[in-house]
Amino acid sequence: MATIKEIAKKVGVSPSTVSRVISDDARISEETKKKVRKIMEELKYHPNAIARSLVSKSTKTIGIIMPYSADQAFMNPFFSEALRGIAKCTYNQGYCLLITNGVTKKEQINSVYSLVMGRRVDGIILMYSKENDPVLKELQNMDIPFCMIGRPVDNKNITYVDNDNIEAAYKATEYLIEKGHKSIALLNGSMNLTVSADRYEGYKKALEENNLSLNDELIVSVEFLQEDGYKGMKKILNSKIKPSAVIATDDLMAYGAMRAIGEIGYKIPEDISIIGFNNIPLSEFLFPPLTSVDINTYQIGASAAQLLLENVKGEVRANRKIVDTKIIYRKSVCEYKKS
Amino acid sequence: MATIKEIAKKVGVSPSTVSRVISDDARISEETKKKVRKIMEELKYHPNAIARSLVSKSTKTIGIIMPYSADQAFMNPFFSEALRGIAKCTYNQGYCLLITNGVTKKEQINSVYSLVMGRRVDGIILMYSKENDPVLKELQNMDIPFCMIGRPVDNKNITYVDNDNIEAAYKATEYLIEKGHKSIALLNGSMNLTVSADRYEGYKKALEENNLSLNDELIVSVEFLQEDGYKGMKKILNSKIKPSAVIATDDLMAYGAMRAIGEIGYKIPEDISIIGFNNIPLSEFLFPPLTSVDINTYQIGASAAQLLLENVKGEVRANRKIVDTKIIYRKSVCEYKKS
DNA sequence: TTGTAAGCGTTATCAT
DNA sequence: ATGATAACGCTTACAA
Numbered sequence: 001m002a003t004i005k006e007i008a009k010k011v012g013v014s015p016s017t018v019s020r021v022i023s024d025d026a027r028i029s030e031e032t033k034k035k036v037r038k039i040m041e042e043l044k045y046h047p048n049a050i051a052r053s054l055v056s057k058s059t060k061t062i063g064i065i066m067p068y069s070a071d072q073a074f075m076n077p078f079f080s081e082a083l084r085g086i087a088k089c090t091y092n093q094g095y096c097l098l099i100t101n102g103v104t105k106k107e108q109i110n111s112v113y114s115l116v117m118g119r120r121v122d123g124i125i126l127m128y129s130k131e132n133d134p135v136l137k138e139l140q141n142m143d144i145p146f147c148m149i150g151r152p153v154d155n156k157n158i159t160y161v162d163n164d165n166i167e168a169a170y171k172a173t174e175y176l177i178e179k180g181h182k183s184i185a186l187l188n189g190s191m192n193l194t195v196s197a198d199r200y201e202g203y204k205k206a207l208e209e210n211n212l213s214l215n216d217e218l219i220v221s222v223e224f225l226q227e228d229g230y231k232g233m234k235k236i237l238n239s240k241i242k243p244s245a246v247i248a249t250d251d252l253m254a255y256g257a258m259r260a261i262g263e264i265g266y267k268i269p270e271d272i273s274i275i276g277f278n279n280i281p282l283s284e285f286l287f288p289p290l291t292s293v294d295i296n297t298y299q300i301g302a303s304a305a306q307l308l309l310e311n312v313k314g315e316v317r318a319n320r321k322i323v324d325t326k327i328i329y330r331k332s333v334c335e336y337k338k339s
Numbered sequence: 340m341a342t343i344k345e346i347a348k349k350v351g352v353s354p355s356t357v358s359r360v361i362s363d364d365a366r367i368s369e370e371t372k373k374k375v376r377k378i379m380e381e382l383k384y385h386p387n388a389i390a391r392s393l394v395s396k397s398t399k400t401i402g403i404i405m406p407y408s409a410d411q412a413f414m415n416p417f418f419s420e421a422l423r424g425i426a427k428c429t430y431n432q433g434y435c436l437l438i439t440n441g442v443t444k445k446e447q448i449n450s451v452y453s454l455v456m457g458r459r460v461d462g463i464i465l466m467y468s469k470e471n472d473p474v475l476k477e478l479q480n481m482d483i484p485f486c487m488i489g490r491p492v493d494n495k496n497i498t499y500v501d502n503d504n505i506e507a508a509y510k511a512t513e514y515l516i517e518k519g520h521k522s523i524a525l526l527n528g529s530m531n532l533t534v535s536a537d538r539y540e541g542y543k544k545a546l547e548e549n550n551l552s553l554n555d556e557l558i559v560s561v562e563f564l565q566e567d568g569y570k571g572m573k574k575i576l577n578s579k580i581k582p583s584a585v586i587a588t589d590d591l592m593a594y595g596a597m598r599a600i601g602e603i604g605y606k607i608p609e610d611i612s613i614i615g616f617n618n619i620p621l622s623e624f625l626f627p628p629l630t631s632v633d634i635n636t637y638q639i640g641a642s643a644a645q646l647l648l649e650n651v652k653g654e655v656r657a658n659r660k661i662v663d664t665k666i667i668y669r670k671s672v673c674e675y676k677k678s
Numbered sequence: 679t680t681g682t683a684a685g686c687g688t689t690a691t692c693a694t
Numbered sequence: 695a696t697g698a699t700a701a702c703g704c705t706t707a708c709a710a
Contacts (some may be wrong), residue, residue, distance in 0.1 A: 001456075003703055014681045019705060027679060046456030050392045051703035054686045059389065061437070070426040075620070080419040087409040087440065096450075096459075097438045098400070101430060117340075117385030119687095120435075226620070255624050281414070281565070282619075285594050287626025342687055353697045358689060366695055390687030393702045458703095 002043035011039050022047060053119070061096040062086075062308065063121035065112060065135065067128040070101040076224050076252050077280045078297055079127060082149060085301025086125060093309055095122075108135055116142050123312040125149065125304050129160070129194045147308040149300060151194045159311055159319040161304040163295045165195055168325040169202025169247070172275050172293050175327060176245045177210050180336030181273065185218040185236045185243035187229060187253055196221065199249045199277070218243055222253065229256025237264060244272060244336050251276035251283045251292055258286070258332075269334040279328050288331035296323045341382035349378050361386060392458070400435040401425075401647065402460035404451060404474065406467040409440040415563050415591050416619045417636055418466060421488060424640025425464060432648055434461070447474055455483050462651040464488065464643050468499070468533045486647035488639060490533045498650055498658040500643040502634045504534055507664040508541025508586070511614050511632050514666060515584045516549050519675030520612065524557040524575045524582035526568060526592055535560065538588045538616070557582055561592065568595025576603060583611060583675050590615035590622045590631055597625070597671075608673040618667050627670035635662045 004022075008015040013032060020028045021036040039045075053059045064086070066073040073079050083097075090097060098121055102108040112135055115121050124139060129150030139146050140158075148160040176184050186203050189196035200219070207214055217239035222228035229248060236243060237260060248254035254276035261272050268274055268288055276283060279294035303321045310316055343361075347354045352371060359367045360375040378384075392398045403425070405412040412418050422436075429436060437460055441447040451474055454460050463478060468489030478485050479497075487499040515523050525542050528535035539558070546553055556578035561567035568587060575582060576599060587593035593615035600611050607613055607627055615622060618633035642660045649655055 004705095005703075015704080016682080016706075017680060020680085023705085029679060032679080044456075046452055048393075048703050049453065049457030049459050050389055050398065051686090052705080053389045054387075054393055054688090054703080055705050057686080070430070071423050074419045074423040074426065077416065077419070080413045080416070084410050084413040087413070087438070091409070091440060096454075099426070099436045099438065101426065113385055114388065115435075117383075118388030120388050255621065258624070280621075282594065282621045282624075285597070285621075285626075286624050343689095344687075354687090355689080355698080356696060359696085362689085368695060371695080387687050390702090391689080393687080393704090394689045396702080 002040075002045040003048070004045075007036065007039050007043060007045055010043070011036050057119070058122050059120055060094060061098050061121050062090050062305070062312075063112075063115040063124045064097055064099045065108075065115075065124060065126050066099070066101045067130075068101070068108075069103045070099060071103075072225075073101075073127070075226075076250070077282075078224070078250070078252075078278055081281075081297040082127065082301035082304075085298040085303075086305040087301075088298075089302045089305035090309065095309065105134060109138060112138055116144050123147070123308045125308055129153070129162075130190075130192045131194070131197075132192070145308060145311040147304045147311065149304050151198065153194060155320070157319070159307050161300050161307060161321045161323060162195075163300070163323050163325045165198035166202040166205065168277070168293050168295065169199035169249070170206045171202075171325075171327060172247055172277075173203050173206035174210075176247070176273065176275065176333065177206060177212070179245075179273065179333060181245040182212055182336070183215075183218065183241060183243045183245070184212075185246040186220070187232050187236065187246055187248040187257055188219065188221050189224050189249050189253075191221050196249060199247075203247060215241055217241055224250045224253060226252045226256040229253030230260050231256070233257035233260035237261070245333070246272060246274050247277075248274060249277045251278050251280040251290060254283075254290055254292070255286070258290075269332050270337070273333040273336075275327075275333055284328075284330060286332075291330045291333045292328050294326045294328050296325065299323050341379075341384040342387070343384075346375065346378050346382060346384055349382070350375050396458070397461050398459055399433060400437050400460050401429050401644070401651075402451075402454040402463045403436055403438045404447075404454075404463060404465050405438070405440045406469075407440070407447075408442045409438060410442075411564075412440075412466070414565075415589070416621075417563070417589070417591075417617055420620075420636040421466065421640035421643075424637040424642075425644040426640075428641045428644035429648065434648065444473060448477060451477055455481050462486070462647045464647055468492070468501075469529075469531045470533070470536075471531070484647060484650040486643045486650065488643050490537065492533060494659070496658070498646050500639050500646060500660045500662060501534075502639070502662050502664045504537035504664075505541040505544070507616070507632050507634065508538035508588070509545045510541075510664075511586055511616075511666060512542045512545035513549075515586070515612065515614065515672065516545060516551070518584075518612065518672060520584040521551055521675070522554075522557065522580060522582045522584070523551075524585040525559070526571050526575065526585055526587040526596055527558065527560050528563050528588050528592075530560050535588060538586075542586060554580055556580055563589045563592060565591045565595040568592030569599045570595070572596035572599035576600070584672070585611060585613050586616075587613060588616045590617050590619040590629060593622075593629055593631070594625065597629075608671050609676070612672040612675075614666075614672055623667075623669060625671075630669045630672045631667050633665050633667050635664065638662050
């Protein structure tokens with residue numbers, strides 16, 4: 001494995017000259033540059049990024065922090081889709097992605113430490129936002145650029161990308177109400193996530209504005225997984241009040257819900273209408289094709305990377321970005337019919 | 340940002356002593372250990388991984404090389420599922436994941452260089468296997484442990500994890516033949532991928548053993564994407580010979596194919612049966628639920644990481660692992676009926 | 679235009 | 695049980 005020194009010796013110049021050739025320093029004559037480059041090729045020289053990082057204090061890599069374990073998180077296409085956006089943006093600017101995680105809270109904190117304090121990354125993307133997050137607190141103390149996906153609980157100076165989730169849930173609920181539904185269930189994510197809290201807020205607002213009562217039995221909080229959507233929907237179906245429509249704040253949860261609904265012999269949308277969130281690419285292939293709120297996940301990822309990178313490079317423009325949402329109308333919602 | 344030197348100064352010992360405390364060296368007295376640890380806590384010391392890597396020549400990170408751009412690759416759940424398995428295994432053993440890519444061939448090679456020659460990773464997982472792959476060639480010259488997902492074209496001493504794809508495709512084809520199908524299309528991936536070549540092989544073998552003719556018009560090679568499955572199926576449907584069944588070597592492609600089939604008014608499985616590969620978790624929710632060959636993607640990822648890590652640590656046991664496959668019978672295949 | 683030397687934060691090899 | 699010193703491979707003042 002060739003080093004700068006070896007190149008230098010072979011060419012008959014000093015190591016610093018070789019270093020300067022690498023950075024194409026204007027002060028080095030074309031002649032020596034040529035000589036040096038020739039030998040570099042011959043010896044298949046490639047700079048040692050680690051050594052370089054040690055002095056430059058930059059690793060040209062961005063750390064990704066998943067909620068709970070990456071093992072579980074990757075089960076939801078939201079994360080791969082967001083990662084696609086992130087990857088696209090970072091690679092264009094010459095950055096790598098370093099992914100770590102940890103199952104327990106302590107492991108999570110530790111992995112953040114090893115990334116940040118270990119100086120392995122130039123910046124961090126936190127893939128979620130929840131209240132009282134110890135990871136976030138550490139990050140704020142650590143003096144490293146970071147960007148969150150999701151609105152911070154108190155957004156003092158935190159760079160983030162999000163949708164207007166209150167508005168999005170409001171519109172989704174309104175849509176159902178317009179279709180004549182009065183008993184609308186909410187299959188939501190964990191309430192300590194700001195995304196869940198916001199969607200609950202929008203749901204509530206729409207109900208209240210339409211003089212519909214908020215019913216606790218119709219509101220359930222589960223993880224963003226298919227299996228949890230199934231269980232959550234079961235619970236709703238076992239309540240005394242029967243909903244004629246349900247809002248799932250994630251398509252994956254909606255899939256589980258659809259299974260639960262089908263199992264008791266109900267038809268979608270005739271017996272129960274359902275609308276999802278996040279518009280997973282496969283939702284259009286379901287039976288029936290799932291109506292879903294598209295939150296532009298790819299764009300969220302790309303914007304998060306963009307904001308972060310500006311931050312890293314010190315060319316801060318904005319410190320937040322709100323990505324548009326749009327209901328994709330398919331076949332899982334219909335007019336309410338009395339039965 | 341505290342360093343070993345500062346700790347040393349503050350405690351009144353030498354840097355090497357601090358270093359020894361960190362590695363819990365038996366020769367350091369409990370007393371000094373305590374003193375040093377106290378100051379480390381106070382100053383919130385955390386070792387600089389970069390500096391450490393420079394001398395230890397190990398980064399405790401594994402590089403992931405995607406086929407073409409990660410941007411595109413992440414559109415197929417195969418990769419996130421494999422990554423899940425990889426993540427699980429690597430994190431358990433204290434390794435991070437570094438992902439890079441590049442769209443053009445040259446960019447790809449460059450990113451591999453920057454990972455390997457830049458000494459940023461201790462080992463590599465190549466997420467695909469194709470013939471005449473310049474990336475593979477470089478890797479072999481580079482003297483770094485790596486593991487491939489997919490059988491190498493000539494498997495001289497290359498560590499890899501794969502299914503028995505010939506067998507898997509053979510069984511899938513046999514299944515269709517048993518159901519009475521005689522005109523079976525193959526919607527395959529790019530033929531320079533060994534996975535595609537092997538599945539073609541199994542398909543061919545089953546046809547031949549049953550005295551069914553191989554028909555070029557019924558065989559199409561496209562990318563492992565939904566849109567490409569759609570286009571490929573269109574092409575097949577436009578051929579003179581009408582298939583009564585189709586094998587898609589990836590579920591995502593199958594989704595596209597199903598759309599193409601539906602568009603010309605054919606019903607699945609009555610008019611055309613279809614079987615996919617990879618058993619994407621969502622395939623059971625399609626209409627009709629897609630019969631698919633489950634290749635145990637998560638396990639493939641986990642095994643690849645396991646084999647690689649053994650290699651990295653020098654405790655090599657096996658250098659290949661074949662993961663089981665299994666047909667998951669659902670509703671997209673039925674008996675052939677003359678029409 | 680090029681060379682010398684210090685330094686990035688560690689670890690490892692000698693000494694003591 | 696602890697300290698000095700060199701080394702890892704590179705960059706960057708400062709000299710020349």
